Amino acid sequence: MDMRTPLALAANNGHIPRDIAKIDAPLAVRGMTVSYGEKPAIFSVDATFEAGKMTAIIGPNGAGKSTLLKAALGVIPSLSGEVSVFGNPLGVARDRIAYVPQRASVDWDFPTTVIDVVMMGLYRKTGLLSRLTGAHRAHAMACLDRVGMADFADRQIGQLSGGQQQRVFLSRALAQEADLYLLDEPFAGVDAATERAIIDVLAGLKADGKAVVCVHHDLATVSRYFDNVFLINVRRIAEGPVTAVFTPENLHATYGGRLATSHIDQLDLVAGA
Amino acid sequence: MDAFLNALFLGAGYNAALVGIGAALLGFAAGASGTFLFLRKRALVSDAVAHATLPGVGLAFIVMVALGFDGRSLVGLLAGSAVTAAIGLVLVEWMSRKTRLSEDAAIGAVLSVFFGIGIVLLTVIQTMSQGRQAGLEGFLLGSTAGMLFQDAVVIAIGGTLAVAATFILRRPMTLVAFDPEYAAASGYDVRKIDLAMMGLVMAVTVIGLKLVGLILIVAMLIIPAVTARFWTEKSDTVIWSAGLLGAASGYVGAAISASAPALPTGPIIVLVSAALFTLSLFFAPARGVAAAVIRRQRFQARVHHRQGLLALARQEPIHDKLTLKVLGRDGLIRPDGVATDTGRAMAAKVARDERRWDVAREVHHDVSLTGRYDGLTPIEDVFTPDEIAQFDVVIGKPTAVEGT
Numbered sequence: 001m002d003m004r005t006p007l008a009l010a011a012n013n014g015h016i017p018r019d020i021a022k023i024d025a026p027l028a029v030r031g032m033t034v035s036y037g038e039k040p041a042i043f044s045v046d047a048t049f050e051a052g053k054m055t056a057i058i059g060p061n062g063a064g065k066s067t068l069l070k071a072a073l074g075v076i077p078s079l080s081g082e083v084s085v086f087g088n089p090l091g092v093a094r095d096r097i098a099y100v101p102q103r104a105s106v107d108w109d110f111p112t113t114v115i116d117v118v119m120m121g122l123y124r125k126t127g128l129l130s131r132l133t134g135a136h137r138a139h140a141m142a143c144l145d146r147v148g149m150a151d152f153a154d155r156q157i158g159q160l161s162g163g164q165q166q167r168v169f170l171s172r173a174l175a176q177e178a179d180l181y182l183l184d185e186p187f188a189g190v191d192a193a194t195e196r197a198i199i200d201v202l203a204g205l206k207a208d209g210k211a212v213v214c215v216h217h218d219l220a221t222v223s224r225y226f227d228n229v230f231l232i233n234v235r236r237i238a239e240g241p242v243t244a245v246f247t248p249e250n251l252h253a254t255y256g257g258r259l260a261t262s263h264i265d266q267l268d269l270v271a272g273a
Numbered sequence: 274m275d276a277f278l279n280a281l282f283l284g285a286g287y288n289a290a291l292v293g294i295g296a297a298l299l300g301f302a303a304g305a306s307g308t309f310l311f312l313r314k315r316a317l318v319s320d321a322v323a324h325a326t327l328p329g330v331g332l333a334f335i336v337m338v339a340l341g342f343d344g345r346s347l348v349g350l351l352a353g354s355a356v357t358a359a360i361g362l363v364l365v366e367w368m369s370r371k372t373r374l375s376e377d378a379a380i381g382a383v384l385s386v387f388f389g390i391g392i393v394l395l396t397v398i399q400t401m402s403q404g405r406q407a408g409l410e411g412f413l414l415g416s417t418a419g420m421l422f423q424d425a426v427v428i429a430i431g432g433t434l435a436v437a438a439t440f441i442l443r444r445p446m447t448l449v450a451f452d453p454e455y456a457a458a459s460g461y462d463v464r465k466i467d468l469a470m471m472g473l474v475m476a477v478t479v480i481g482l483k484l485v486g487l488i489l490i491v492a493m494l495i496i497p498a499v500t501a502r503f504w505t506e507k508s509d510t511v512i513w514s515a516g517l518l519g520a521a522s523g524y525v526g527a528a529i530s531a532s533a534p535a536l537p538t539g540p541i542i543v544l545v546s547a548a549l550f551t552l553s554l555f556f557a558p559a560r561g562v563a564a565a566v567i568r569r570q571r572f573q574a575r576v577h578h579r580q581g582l583l584a585l586a587r588q589e590p591i592h593d594k595l596t597l598k599v600l601g602r603d604g605l606i607r608p609d610g611v612a613t614d615t616g617r618a619m620a621a622k623v624a625r626d627e628r629r630w631d632v633a634r635e636v637h638h639d640v641s642l643t644g645r646y647d648g649l650t651p652i653e654d655v656f657t658p659d660e661i662a663q664f665d666v667v668i669g670k671p672t673a674v675e676g677t
Contacts, residue, residue, distance in 0.1 A: 075457040091460075099458035106452045110312065111508045120452070123444050124459055156506035172455075182458075192639060 024087040026051050026180040026211035027072060027097075032081030034064070034071045041067045045081075045236050049180075052209045054202060055228040056216040056242075060255050063233040065215040066102065066184050073099055073182065085180065095124055098173035100183040103166050108158045114168050115140055115153040121175030143174040146204075148197050163194030170198055181205060183214045187221075199225055219267055222246055276532035281525070289531035292417045292484070295428040296523030296542060299481050300493060302432035304519025305439045306473045307494030308501070308512045312450035316495045317377065318365055318471060321384040323478045323487040325361025326354035327391025330412050330482070334398055345407055347424050347483060354412075355479045361387050362471050415486035415539030417527070424483055431480035438473050439512065446470050447508050485539035492543040493519060500550045503557035522546035574599050579623065579649055581605070585612050586624035625668070626652045632664040 027049040042064035057065045071078040085093035118140040144150045147167040231237035231254040238250045283290040333353020338344040361383045368379035448456045449466045481490045497515040526542030581596040600606045605616030
């Protein structure tokens with residue numbers, strides 16, 4: 001587990017650099033506000049996600065976890081805020097990002113096969129007209145193999161279980177060979193085998209120095225799976241290493257009364273400061 | 274019949290041949306490009322676009338006559354229809370994006386208002402001296418009577434361009450239809466791709482006005498894609514088979530309508546298309562209604578087979594007629610209801626498997642495996658022979674099911 005000095009933390013939480021372009025982090029967000037109607041879903045959020053780390057975005061339902069990811073990617077419009085990807089504007093560095101949306105966001109009865117979904121991860125590189133070759137297919141098969149789904153390549157996607165669908169989505173992100181992976185609730189409603197398979201793949205990415213960011217809802221697994229946490233409830237509550245930031249105080253601040261004290265006691269938390 | 278066969282093999286005269294080829298080209302373009310409407314679940318937007326062509330037809334006629342040209346120039350009328358169709362499309366898009374109206378409400382508003390304006394304009398044109406022979410009402414349901422060679426050329430060129438654009442844009446359009454969030458995150462401009470898709474549909478609608486008319490063009494865009502979907506699970510195959518189905522419907526429909534006087538081309542094409550759809554709906558191998566009924570019956574038989582064996586194992590009387598029928602059919606009970614040797618052996622196996630599952634739930638803590646129990650899945654599909662042997666150690670020796 002990564003032990004960072006309090007000094008580094010203070011720098012992270014306190015002084016916001018004025019010029020976002022000077023941050024070389026895989027993903028940095030400054031002053032991001034998104035609103036559906038008149039009520040902000042997230043308000044003036046700053047966040048920095050590091051390379052070679054797995055970060056969990058944690059917060060109650062409706063706290064703006066997914067909204068933060070989508071706004072950072074420009075999938076939904078933001079009212080204010082700046083985004084920097086590896087020190088560049090989003091438009092310049094977009095091909096270094098792979099996004100895994102929530103499984104429930106698509107129609108799984110769509111006429112397409114597992115291998116074709118994974119090949120969608122190659123569309124940006126292949127362009128409009130060039131043919132998808134055997135090499136592309138082999139690459140997609142290799143990505144399927146990494147999540148243990150190679151045997152399902154020619155299945156219609158609707159025939160898969162929820163966990164298998166999630167692995168196909170992860171496989172499509174792997175096909176992009178990106179440096180920053182943003183996953184929206186990758187463990188929601190999946191079986192134990194899939195959860196292990198996904199964690200193994202993400203750990204492999206981390207070992208390769210990639211940045212991995214997951215919207216996550218299971219507080220019990222945070223300490224085991226992640227290096228860093230980002231606690232959000234409309235505003236940023238705290239961010240930093242799990243060992244320093246995943247405290248009962250911060251969880252109370254994030255969840256308010258919605259998290260029973262008894263529940264917090266069961267978690268493998270850092271002793272209160 | 275002879276007249277139909279004649280028409281089918283281009284023997285019904287020059288005009289009929291032109292109409293047939295034009296309808297086939299239009300059918301291909303409409304089927305292929307319409308597939309994306311269907312996949313994006315926006316089929317009815319095309320209906321709004323089609324109805325929004327009518328004011329353009331009327332206005333173009335009035336303008337051309339006012340400028341001293343022949344008001345019936347097809348290219349001029351189509352250009353006018355494209356302008357108002359585009360306005361209608363942009364209005365639907367704008368209303369559903371910027372106001373609280375949902376897209377179906379926006380479609381309803383645009384469709385009826387534009388169609389209303391169009392009808393008023395046609396009525397006004399009827400009162401003009403040049404208007405009486407204009408035949409503009411032919412654009413409502415299509416008219417092929419006076420189709421000229423240059424009309425067929427317009428359809429051929431427009432249809433080819435639409436198919437080419439479909440081919441070029443098929444990957445981004447498929448991606449946006451399947452997973453718009455991922456498409457946006459990957460840097461595709463989802464709004465532009467949607468507009469391109471609708472523009473394509475608009476182009477097909479405009480070139481199809483003369484042949485099938487604005488009221489029925491939506492059928493040529495949607496029915497082939499829905500039909501093709503019954504037969505394949507791959508989006509590329511849906512696109513091109515929808516094109517072929519559309520072409521076949523167009524060609525055969527035109528031939529039928531040429532074989533007898535006063536058979537309207539557009540509606541006949543739609544009926545041919547609908548016949549192919551109905552066949553697919555019932556008889557497609559995996560997704561058809563018949564296949565679904567058969568699957569359901571087989572599954573039901575499996576359930577009764579299993580329940581019957583469990584009842585035999587517990588030596589309970591079986592009253593369910595379907596259960597008795599299934600067990601009798603599989604040779605597990607005699608006509609008088611007494612279990613055969615095979616029946617007793619299988620009942621013992623089923624009872625033992627149930628106990629194995631019970632043990633599995635106690636000793637095996639992987640819920641993803643024990644959770645696969647559904648009463649039907651064979652235990653051998655879930656656990657290895659070694660694991661099952663371990664369960665058997667806990668259970669003890671097999672016991673036979675007594676005959677009654």
